[in-house]
Amino acid sequence: MKVAVHERLQAVGAAAWGALHARSRLRSPFTTWTWQAEWVRVFAQGRRLEVWRVEDGGEPIALLPLHEAERSGWQMLGGADVSDYLDLVAVAGREEEAWAALLGARAASAAPWTLHAVPAASPTVTAMPALAGAFGLAASVDVEERCPVLALPATWEDYLQSLDGKQRHELNRKMRRVAREAPDARPVAVATRADVEARLGDFLDLHRRSRTGKARFMDARMESFFRAVCPALADAGMARIWFLDAPAGPLASFITLEWDGTVGLYNSGFHPDHAALSPGLVLLGHLVRDAIARGKRRFDFLRGEERYKYDFGPSPEDVCRVSIAPAGAPRA
Known part of the structure; x- marks a missing residue:
């Protein structure tokens, strides 16, 4: 195994990154080249980067993209504020050997690594504590948030029957009320680059109107990020914008992300x-x-356990923070 460290994403390149992402266990939009490169462009200007690449016989088998945080060592690119799932980008089934190579290469470093938003089922979570100890390191795993996830049945009727009586009644009641009081309202999805670019402004307007906190979240930098990644992901079949359109204008909107049989809200x-x-x-x-x-197969409500999500019948799945540092070092 050979480990190299690069200071720029371009040292890896979009093609090599994309090929490895396609072979990884977590093939979500958050770990794509597009998402990571745009995050760096918008949010990490001036920060030091380390892109750790693991090769076996000249073939890349893993990438760990990190940025230097202000007071807490190194963190994964992507930012926990905008990325719901992050992880080592590695060939599925080879994560543990890739991590062993990475831990061996970084063992002498005193700087901690903090890996946010890692799915609980990932080898990064399940294998890290034992792996780290073999290299004189300590790893801790903490549940950071939970994602409510709905396993989808074969039909809408089966889904409705899976809800409890109150949930089913409330959903049907709300849908009937809109049909009665706003009969011209229609659900519309836009999924091409051109259509997403054309209607992203409508989404941003509704987003900012929703709550004061959302208006603060969607500042100029965040809008720049959304305007870059959403059309690009739509081009790859990984993003849609949905509207409940009415003649006077849209009433509601969602951005959804898609990967491996999953729709993410x-x-x-x-x-x-x-x-x-x-x-x-x-x-x-x-x-x-x-x-x-x-x-x-899955409808993922992504991070956050707002009550309305559970009205649709999902089950929570843990998302973890993994911290790696020399044994005996204080936790970040």
């Missing part, structure tokens, strides 16, 4: 003047129905 917005109609919840029902119709 990434971000949302709704018009507060129509809050009484629960347009977001009604549109969300249409999203679940569409995912089932397209044969998707």
Whole structure:
């Protein structure tokens, strides 16, 4: 095994990154070249980067992209504030040997590594404590957040029957109310680069109207990031923007991300003047129905355990923070 460290993403390149991502266990949009490179462009200007590459016989088998945080060593690129899942980008099944090579190469370093947003089922979580000890390092794993995830049945009718009586009644009631009081409202999805570019402004407007906190979140830098990644991911079949459109303008909107039979609910917005109609919840029902119709296996509500998500019947899955440092060092 050979380990090299690069100071720029371009030392790896989009093609090599994409080829490795396609062979990895977690093939989500958050670990794609597009997402990572745009995150660096928007949020990591001036920060030191270390892109650790593991090769076996000249073949890349893993990438660990890190940036230097202000007071806590090194963290994975992507940012836990915008990326719901992050991890080592490695050939599926070779994660543990890749981690062994990385830990051996960094063993003498005193700087801690903090890996945010790692799925609990990842070898980065399950194998790291034992692996780290073999190299004089200590690894700790903490549950950082949870993602409510819905296993999708074969039909919409089966899904409705899986809900408890109250959940089913409330969903049907809200959908009937919109049909009665806003009969011209229709769910619409845009999925091409051109259409996403054309309607992203509508999403951003609804997002900022929804709550004061969302307006603060969607500042100029964040908008620049969204305007770069959403059309590019749509071009790769990994992003859509949904609207509950009405003649007077959209009532609600969601950005969804897609990978490996999964639809992920990434971000949302709704018009507060129509809050009484629960347009977001009604549109969300249409999203679940569409995912089932397209044969998707999972509907992932992504990080955050807001109550409305659990009204759709998902189960929580842990997302972890993995911290790696020399044995005996204080935890970050």
